Amino acid sequence: MTALILSLKLAFCVSAILLAGGMPLAYWLAYSNWRGKFLLEAVVALPLVLPPTVLGFYVLVAMGPHGPLGTLWQTLFGHGLAFTFEGLVLASVLYSLPFAVQPLIASFESVDRKLLDASAVLGAGRLRTFWRVILPLSIPGVVTALVLSFAHTMGEFGVVLMVGGNLAGITRTVSIDIYDHVQSLEYAEANRMALVLLAISFAVLTMVYAINRQVGRQMGRRLWTPWAAK
Amino acid sequence: MDTVGGEVDSAMLTARLKLERRRASSSPFVLDVSIEIPPGFSILFGPSGAGKSTVLDCIAGLVRPDGGSITAGSEVLFDSESRVNCPPQARRVAYVFQTLALFPHMSVEENVAYGLNGLPQAERSARVEELLSAFRVEKLRARRPLEISGGERQRIALARSLVTQPRVLLLDEPLTGLDAELKAAIVDDLRAWNAAHGIPILYVTHTRDEVDALGERVIAMDHGRVVSQGTPLEVLEAPRRKRLAQAAGFENMLSGTIVDLREADGVMRVRLSESSCEIEVPLGHAKTGDRVHIAIRAGDILLATVKPEGLSARNVIEGRIVSMEARGTLIRLRVDCGVEFIVHLTPGATQSLELSAGKRVWLVLKTHSCHLVEE
Numbered sequence A: 001m002t003a004l005i006l007s008l009k010l011a012f013c014v015s016a017i018l019l020a021g022g023m024p025l026a027y028w029l030a031y032s033n034w035r036g037k038f039l040l041e042a043v044v045a046l047p048l049v050l051p052p053t054v055l056g057f058y059v060l061v062a063m064g065p066h067g068p069l070g071t072l073w074q075t076l077f078g079h080g081l082a083f084t085f086e087g088l089v090l091a092s093v094l095y096s097l098p099f100a101v102q103p104l105i106a107s108f109e110s111v112d113r114k115l116l117d118a119s120a121v122l123g124a125g126r127l128r129t130f131w132r133v134i135l136p137l138s139i140p141g142v143v144t145a146l147v148l149s150f151a152h153t154m155g156e157f158g159v160v161l162m163v164g165g166n167l168a169g170i171t172r173t174v175s176i177d178i179y180d181h182v183q184s185l186e187y188a189e190a191n192r193m194a195l196v197l198l199a200i201s202f203a204v205l206t207m208v209y210a211i212n213r214q215v216g217r218q219m220g221r222r223l224w225t226p227w228a229a230k
Numbered sequence B: 001m002d003t004v005g006g007e008v009d010s011a012m013l014t015a016r017l018k019l020e021r022r023r024a025s026s027s028p029f030v031l032d033v034s035i036e037i038p039p040g041f042s043i044l045f046g047p048s049g050a051g052k053s054t055v056l057d058c059i060a061g062l063v064r065p066d067g068g069s070i071t072a073g074s075e076v077l078f079d080s081e082s083r084v085n086c087p088p089q090a091r092r093v094a095y096v097f098q099t100l101a102l103f104p105h106m107s108v109e110e111n112v113a114y115g116l117n118g119l120p121q122a123e124r125s126a127r128v129e130e131l132l133s134a135f136r137v138e139k140l141r142a143r144r145p146l147e148i149s150g151g152e153r154q155r156i157a158l159a160r161s162l163v164t165q166p167r168v169l170l171l172d173e174p175l176t177g178l179d180a181e182l183k184a185a186i187v188d189d190l191r192a193w194n195a196a197h198g199i200p201i202l203y204v205t206h207t208r209d210e211v212d213a214l215g216e217r218v219i220a221m222d223h224g225r226v227v228s229q230g231t232p233l234e235v236l237e238a239p240r241r242k243r244l245a246q247a248a249g250f251e252n253m254l255s256g257t258i259v260d261l262r263e264a265d266g267v268m269r270v271r272l273s274e275s276s277c278e279i280e281v282p283l284g285h286a287k288t289g290d291r292v293h294i295a296i297r298a299g300d301i302l303l304a305t306v307k308p309e310g311l312s313a314r315n316v317i318e319g320r321i322v323s324m325e326a327r328g329t330l331i332r333l334r335v336d337c338g339v340e341f342i343v344h345l346t347p348g349a350t351q352s353l354e355l356s357a358g359k360r361v362w363l364v365l366k367t368h369s370c371h372l373v374e375e
Helices: A002-031 A037-049 A052-063 A068-077 A085-109 A113-121 A126-134 A136-155 A158-164 A174-183 A187-219 B052-060 B108-116 B121-134 B150-162 B180-197 B208-214 B232-237 B242-247 B347-352
Strands: B013-021 B029-037 B040-045 B067-072 B075-079 B093-096 B168-172 B200-205 B217-222 B225-230 B252-262 B267-272 B278-282 B291-296 B302-304 B315-327 B330-336 B340-345 B360-365 B371-373
Touching: A002 A037, A002 A085, A002 A136, A002 A174, A002 A187, A037 A085, A052 A068, A052 A085, A052 A158, A085 A136, A085 A158, A113 A126, A113 B093, A126 A136, A136 A174, A136 A187, A158 A174, A174 A187, B013 B052, B029 B052, B029 B225, B040 B052, B040 B180, B040 B208, B052 B093, B052 B168, B052 B200, B093 B150, B108 B121, B108 B150, B121 B150, B121 B180, B150 B180, B180 B208, B200 B208, B208 B232, B217 B232, B225 B232, B242 B371, B278 B291, B278 B315, B315 B340, B330 B347, B340 B347
Parallel strands: B040 B200, B040 B217, B093 B168, B168 B200
Antiparallel strands: B013 B029, B013 B067, B067 B075, B217 B225, B252 B267, B252 B291, B267 B278, B291 B371, B302 B360, B315 B330, B315 B360, B330 B340
């Protein structure tokens, strides 16, 4: 049960951070005309193709007592970053970044540019245009970003194992817990945890589809599916 | 920033614009225009791709020209020499797009109030109320744009753009797709609003009907340049360019070679391509042997069933009716005279002359119904 609560806590933190940080990043990637934009796009998409162990390895090195992040954390907070909950959050944010940013980019880009022109001509600056026009019309993308980063963090395994290790109550998430149970042939325990994870995932996705159906009707938009946004 | 009460700010809009855009497939698009728009309706007319919308985008500040200047009254909105480039938010230029671009997630009232950010609530409501009633859409205030008709959406878009008390109004074919009656009703309301405000209104269109219906002043554009300006009659009756002539509704576009110049008579004879047919057209800047294009309106051609005599018209051409089809309130005939002519007649005339496909007829063209056009 501790593992499940830890996983939920981790997923909440990661989705919140990704939503706050992902929006400016996605806005910039969606609307910037900078010629080197493709470089940043590739960096953001990297976790999609990189083996979790590779990402985890580099994050672990950076967080280690001699790594840049580790030393920075040491001076700021007086303890290391590796094998802590904070370290786990940081690694998970990196790992789930494309799952939050890409749906946001897709939905920002799908907003009719003429609406943005109309807003500008009517005197609205960028910030007001974002809050009053772009964001309300991107609700499906925001919901997708939240759900995908939440679900992806709940289910991650490799990165957690590399960066967090397997410390009960601190870094032992539910997926690692299941793995442990299977390793020690406790199939009943593993099954219980796996079922809970399955139920949560299913419930969240059902909710998302229902919300989008509603939003789609209100705005007369095409029905959206989370997988099309990738 | 506002003109107070009924005070009228009668300011001229002037724009000198130069802009070059590279295009992947063809030669670069070059815009080079200089226009002056006094208060009241002016029409920017020309075929698709002539650069009309780009002119509006430049005036609104959505596109930055390479050079030139834009002023509204005494206010400089853009000037490449003194490096002034007022952002669209600060230009007080209202712009109604072809797609209208109403915010789909907001009610009609929220849409109209959008441009009034920062005003006290009471003034906001008063202004929104004024515009909703000026365009007769008070009853729709709680609806969303998707729940109302096309004509109503156009009224809302006008109300939304004018609520900010702009000094210029730009309209990019906002009334296309409406029937003539509805269009006239909306334009009347817009004229009534502008009677009190007197701002320059620049209306872009590529259809001749709208020029006839709205026009006081017409500026005709093609290939990024102003090709003529004046009253609708002046601009549309004598188009100097082929594409413009097509847009202006000249159904017959013929090409031919000059065989004879009769300067004393003020005419020249032109042999139409691929036929033995010769017609007389007004004298133009050309010499014998030059290839020319001639535009003739289908409605300007007379048709006779016996060979006419004793006419002032110089061009009488024999031919045969190829086909007849009803087009709304008129009949469209294709007549083969070696080259094919399109002729428009009323159903009454068609009946009394007992016309049918295959019948032998004579076409009568007045010299001055034949307009010389440039390529």
